[in-house]
Amino acid sequence: MTVYDDFAARIRTTQTPLRIRGGGTKDWYGQALHGDVLDTRVNSGIVSYEPTELVITARCGTPLAEIESLLAQHHQMLAFEPPRYAASTIGGVVASALSGPRRASAGAVRDFVLGAVLMDGRGEILRFGGQVMKNVAGYDVSRLLAGSLGTLGLILEVSLKVLPVPLREASLRFEMSEIDALRRLNEWAGQPLPISASCWHQGVLSLRLSGADAAVVAAQRRLGGQVLDDGEAAAFWASLRDQTHAYFAGGSLWRMSVPSHASAIVLHGEQLIEWGGAQRWLKLAEDGVDRASAIRRSAAAAGGHATLFRGGDKSVGVFHPLAPAVAAIHKRLKQSFDPNGIFNPGRMYAN
Amino acid sequence: MNTVSDLGARRTQVAAALQQVLPARAVLSAQEDTRPYECDGLAAYRQLPLIVVLPDSEEQVIAVLKVCRELNVPLVPRGAGTGLSGGAMPVADGVVLSTARLNRIVRMDAFSRTAVVQPGVRNLAISEAAAQHGLYYAPDPSSQIACTIGGNVAENSGGVHCLKYGLTVHNVLRVRMITIDGEVVELGSDALDAPGLDLLSVFIGSEGMLGIVTEVTVKLVPKPATARVIMASFDEVVKGCHAVAALIAAGIIPAGLEMMDQTSSRMVEPFVKAGYDTDAAAILLCEADGTVEEVEEEIARMTAVLNTAGAIAIAVSQSETERLKFWSGRKNAFPAAGRISPDYYCMDGTIPRKRLGEVLAGIAAMETKYGLRCANVFHAGDGNLHPLILFNANIPDEFHRAEAFGAEILALCVEVGGTITGEHGVGIEKIDSMCVQFKPAELEVFFSVKRSFDPPGLLNPDKAIPTLNRCAEFGKMRVSGGALPFSNLPRF
Numbered sequence: 001m002t003v004y005d006d007f008a009a010r011i012r013t014t015q016t017p018l019r020i021r022g023g024g025t026k027d028w029y030g031q032a033l034h035g036d037v038l039d040t041r042v043n044s045g046i047v048s049y050e051p052t053e054l055v056i057t058a059r060c061g062t063p064l065a066e067i068e069s070l071l072a073q074h075h076q077m078l079a080f081e082p083p084r085y086a087a088s089t090i091g092g093v094v095a096s097a098l099s100g101p102r103r104a105s106a107g108a109v110r111d112f113v114l115g116a117v118l119m120d121g122r123g124e125i126l127r128f129g130g131q132v133m134k135n136v137a138g139y140d141v142s143r144l145l146a147g148s149l150g151t152l153g154l155i156l157e158v159s160l161k162v163l164p165v166p167l168r169e170a171s172l173r174f175e176m177s178e179i180d181a182l183r184r185l186n187e188w189a190g191q192p193l194p195i196s197a198s199c200w201h202q203g204v205l206s207l208r209l210s211g212a213d214a215a216v217v218a219a220q221r222r223l224g225g226q227v228l229d230d231g232e233a234a235a236f237w238a239s240l241r242d243q244t245h246a247y248f249a250g251g252s253l254w255r256m257s258v259p260s261h262a263s264a265i266v267l268h269g270e271q272l273i274e275w276g277g278a279q280r281w282l283k284l285a286e287d288g289v290d291r292a293s294a295i296r297r298s299a300a301a302a303g304g305h306a307t308l309f310r311g312g313d314k315s316v317g318v319f320h321p322l323a324p325a326v327a328a329i330h331k332r333l334k335q336s337f338d339p340n341g342i343f344n345p346g347r348m349y350a351n
Numbered sequence: 352m353n354t355v356s357d358l359g360a361r362r363t364q365v366a367a368a369l370q371q372v373l374p375a376r377a378v379l380s381a382q383e384d385t386r387p388y389e390c391d392g393l394a395a396y397r398q399l400p401l402i403v404v405l406p407d408s409e410e411q412v413i414a415v416l417k418v419c420r421e422l423n424v425p426l427v428p429r430g431a432g433t434g435l436s437g438g439a440m441p442v443a444d445g446v447v448l449s450t451a452r453l454n455r456i457v458r459m460d461a462f463s464r465t466a467v468v469q470p471g472v473r474n475l476a477i478s479e480a481a482a483q484h485g486l487y488y489a490p491d492p493s494s495q496i497a498c499t500i501g502g503n504v505a506e507n508s509g510g511v512h513c514l515k516y517g518l519t520v521h522n523v524l525r526v527r528m529i530t531i532d533g534e535v536v537e538l539g540s541d542a543l544d545a546p547g548l549d550l551l552s553v554f555i556g557s558e559g560m561l562g563i564v565t566e567v568t569v570k571l572v573p574k575p576a577t578a579r580v581i582m583a584s585f586d587e588v589v590k591g592c593h594a595v596a597a598l599i600a601a602g603i604i605p606a607g608l609e610m611m612d613q614t615s616s617r618m619v620e621p622f623v624k625a626g627y628d629t630d631a632a633a634i635l636l637c638e639a640d641g642t643v644e645e646v647e648e649e650i651a652r653m654t655a656v657l658n659t660a661g662a663i664a665i666a667v668s669q670s671e672t673e674r675l676k677f678w679s680g681r682k683n684a685f686p687a688a689g690r691i692s693p694d695y696y697c698m699d700g701t702i703p704r705k706r707l708g709e710v711l712a713g714i715a716a717m718e719t720k721y722g723l724r725c726a727n728v729f730h731a732g733d734g735n736l737h738p739l740i741l742f743n744a745n746i747p748d749e750f751h752r753a754e755a756f757g758a759e760i761l762a763l764c765v766e767v768g769g770t771i772t773g774e775h776g777v778g779i780e781k782i783d784s785m786c787v788q789f790k791p792a793e794l795e796v797f798f799s800v801k802r803s804f805d806p807p808g809l810l811n812p813d814k815a816i817p818t819l820n821r822c823a824e825f826g827k828m829r830v831s832g833g834a835l836p837f838s839n840l841p842r843f
Binding site: 050051052053054055074075097103104107108110111120124126127128130131132133134135136137138139140141143144146147148151152163164165167186187189190191192193211212213214215217218257258259260261275278279303304305307319320321322323325326327329330332333335336337348349 | 460461462463464465484485486506507509513514517518520521530534535536537538540541542543544545546547548549550552553555556557573574575576595596597599600602603604641642644645647648649701702703704705730732733734735768769770771772773774775776777781785788789792793794796797799800801802803804806815816
């Protein structure tokens with residue numbers, strides 16, 4: 001019996017829901033956990049890596065660290081900068097679709113998914129997409145899996161586009177109010193500047209520039225600000241990417257995803273702004289149903305949505321409620337991929 | 352619904368219902384009016400529709416959908432009709448919905464770097480309107496002067512710059528669409544993501560089969576200050592391929608990276624006089640864009656890599672005029688094919704780049720087998736190969752041979768780990784080749800995605816996804832273990 005046969009047999013015969021789990025580093029993310037653990041780590045290993053084709057294919061249980069260290073040997077990277085929790089697997093990275101500081105300039109997890117092998121609720125092995133950059137044969141089911149939280153099926157393998165590590169990086173810091181920072185970030189984004197990450201927190205705006213030597217040097221000269229020491233800069237951006245920055249400790253954490261140009265959102269709690277203004281974290285000492293609806297109202301009024309990212313009272317719903325017509329499509333898709341409802345039921349929205 | 356008189360009665364019935372909800376000028380049912388809609392860019396396949404409608408507002412689109420739903424009429428959306436796979440080909444008992452009058456740029460906002468446009472707005476018109484702000488819309492399919500953003504969303508269009516700047520899916524933030532039930536649905540958002548499943552990414556590239564687009568929010572990006580292109584010649588195609596791999600290995604992502612074989616350069620050079628070395632086995636065009644300093648630095652690095660990789664000649668554009676001249680040959684490959692051959696058939700497979708040598712060798716063998724010539728142009732950065740099969744439709748059997756030639760090329764693309772279509776879509780043209788790439792259970796998933804958005808199956812039916820019966824007839828069904836799963840399910 002191969003690993004895939006084992007998975008299929010389990011899926012076909014299970015009497016209880018299955019909770020697909022890699023390193024279990026994001027058990028706190030999403031709605032409630034239900035079902036018996038289906039451990040993906042038995043399905044581990046890099047299937048192929050072609051640095052000159054910019055593609056890596058790995059089995060779902062492959063540790064993120066293993067993939068990143070191989071890429072680093074060839075001066076390449078996962079440009080969406082997923083958080084590196086200790087035991088994260090690539091399957092979990094794709095299923096949760098959490099992207100890091102480079103997201104606004106490079107793209108999100110879904111933008112780098114080229115193909116996937118999926119086991120559906122019937123135990124059938126299905127291949128979508130492939131290992132090539134351009135592919136419009138059939139619907140793009142593999143990108144749909146990014147952020148699906150395991151609700152559509154078990155991702156067995158995934159192919160991701162990779163990018164070269166920038167030749168040069170430099171980080172700058174400015175004392176700036178929230179309003180000024182939001183205005184400048186949007187203005188700069190409309191100019192040919194190599195900004196690859198940004199963070200505003202407690203009156204300080206930090207910027208990272210990435211690119212060719214000439215581009216970074218010229219931008220640095222133009223923008224001014226205080227230049228960060230390379231080591232300090234690397235540690236700072238890593239602490240945002242991996243959420244080890246002191247801001248992320250304690251309290252309940254909301255993630256507001258809004259248009260970058262949305263004006264400052266006034267709410268109780270401490271905010272940290274990334275992605276050029278498009279991702280606004282809100283940390284609360286305490287929360288409750290009233291608080292949740294105020295946050296959701298504010299995010300929606302700004303043209304976005306809010307997620308109860310970590311901590312807090314999940315009874316308010318972790319993810320922003322869907323419009324009825326969209327919810328109906330979700331329901332039919334879930335029914336198609338997983339007719340018996342065995343995969344991660346209720347992890348995204350209560351059933 | 353097969354006889355002419357049945358169709359006539361149906362036309363009268365459906366036209367009457369549509370005229371209740373649309374102005375008279377927006378409903379075309381006379382043959383002389385519907386004739387221009389009988390095909391798209393794949394002119395070999397033609398079908399007169401029952402009726403053509405030209406709504407000019409979202410309310411009218413909703414009204415059309417409700418009529419179609421109520422009377423159970425298939426609906427085929429159509430943008431500029433430049434598609435190359437027959438995706439907009441009408442069905443005999445169906446309505447064609449043209450987006451030609453949904454052509455307003457609703458909002459252009461420099462500060463948020465977004466444009467909100469109706470589906471009938473031309474791709475290039477977005478960049479033209481954004482130019483005053485120093486911004487542009489990055490995907491640039493070669494038909495960008497005519498093709499519409501609605502069609503780009505349907506096909507997930509790319510362009511020569513997509514290795515660096517991405518496809519339509521990477522440059523669209525939000526799509527507003529109407530379901531077959533006439534409900535308004537927003538996919539994506541003005542933020543960088545939306546709650547729930549990423550339905551936007553499955554909708555983009557769905558060939559008009561999941562919903563009718565009424566509005567699109569696109570990302571605009573800063574226009575690079577300058578661009579320069581290197582034209583490099585190689586005495587072997589494989590060396591050109593290795594040069595591309597060496598560029599990528601050196602950490603360079605060129606803004607554009609295109610290769611042409613000798614047949615192509617000899618085809619275009621007399622026509623456009625781009626200065627191509629027609630003795631070279633392959634010509635590689637490699638573009639850098641950005642600030643002046645950045646481009647200078649990148650051109651120097653690219654030149655060094657190309658020299659090491661064995662380029663026999665290298666020229667760098669010294670002016671914008673010269674840059675456009677170098678590109679003109681590549682951009683005119685299709686018209687040049689039309690100039691030397693009465694007809695040509697453009698294929699669109701994508702392959703892992705390292706397999707290019709053997710794929711070209713395979714195509715050369717097929718030229719002998721089918722007795723037809725083939726010129727190859729190649730989006731080298733992303734592995735998207737466009738073989739242009741030259742034929743003469745007036746010679747009996749040549750079109751049939753060209754089609755068989757094309758299908759065999761696509762089968763080879765799949766065999767080496769690629770795909771049957773990189774950017775033109777499946778439409779009606781490559782529907783049989785889908786049977787080569789996907790097994791029945793995978794096709795069944797596509798049908799269930801279709802049903803999830805369009806339960807009655809009325810939107811652009813019978814495109815893109817072949818029924819299992821069709822695959823069985825085509826004889827290329829990928830059968831696992833000798834059993835056909837779901838063999839008695841109804842198909843769209």
